[in-house]
Amino acid sequence: DAGITQSPRYKITETGRQVTLMCHQTWSHSYMFWYRQDLGHGLRLIYYSAAADITDKGEVPDGYVVSRSKTENFPLTLESATRSQTSVYFCASRERPRGSQETQYFGPGTRLLVL
């Protein structure tokens, strides 16, 4: 199906384990983003990518790694999960900015619990 998908939708892991969250979009959007959503903080940008092989840090990048070898995929890896990384993670995509009306499309989210 067309759109933006995330997997898994739910994940429970233990402190110190490596976890990879997957994001796939079918629109060939240039930009992709990873956010985390926590109560009291709203949505915070972790990493973003302007194109394949181009990534950059957002507001809260520590403890996370991203890659973008293909335009449609943007996986997020927690190298050694910590309890503070328990959160809901959203992937988003958007076309390259051409004006002021660009829509950012969000995936359904991955709910991660780190024990």
Next chain:
Amino acid sequence: TQLLEQSPQFLSIQEGENLTVYCNSSSVFSSLQWYRQEPGEGPVLLVTVVTGGEVKKLKRLTFQFGDARKDSSLHITAAQPGDTGLYLCAGVDRGSTLGRLYFGRGTQLTVWP
């Protein structure tokens, strides 16, 4: 530091009532977006306001961008249970080519039948 402050944080009202949600900042944004998020889903864009003083209407929802492009409001007339959700405002930063979004913490609206 939260660039955008939303108020109220929670709002619980009866069907048929009117309400206003506020989004304030000390920063100027090139545009401002409003999203609605339902439980278990990602945010969905409702509207983008671009010009200072701009007013946009989406059925019973009215969005306004402040003259100085620092604040915005969302007014819902005759709220319905289907309006229940988390409303997020996001400022668009044109200072870089990214056009990064800065989100407020959100207003959780519950409309009771």
